[in-house]
Amino acid sequence: MSQPNDFFERVYEVVRQVPYGKVTTYGAIARFLGAAKSARTVGYAMNAAHHLEDVPAHRVVNRIGMLTGKHHFGGINTMQQLLEAEGHTIIDDQIQDFETVLWQPKKEL
DNA sequence: ACCGTGACTGACG
């Protein structure tokens, strides 16, 4: 349906709307869905979304811009490489100028 | 139905 009832699908809907060259956080997605305290569950959803090609999971990081989920992309540096390919600079698993490339659905939508 | 787990976050010392 146009309005998914499953929590996971709602998470995917938001992630799919993250613009190229931008990133967002688990908490931002959770708050946008009205479940501010379900950030962990959002991460859990990403884990399950890993098999979906239309869900840019690499654009979702934690609140400080660290690639905490890099190990879930198969290769240790896969997530970093994907982000660098979009123009981001990553040092020590952290996105540089994170606040500049941050995309918040709560504000943008 | 209960328990453990986790790609998080905010609060505390």
Next chain:
DNA sequence: ACGTCAGCCACGG
């Protein structure tokens, strides 16, 4: 400023 602790919620066994 930094490391540690506890709360949260959805899913699988």
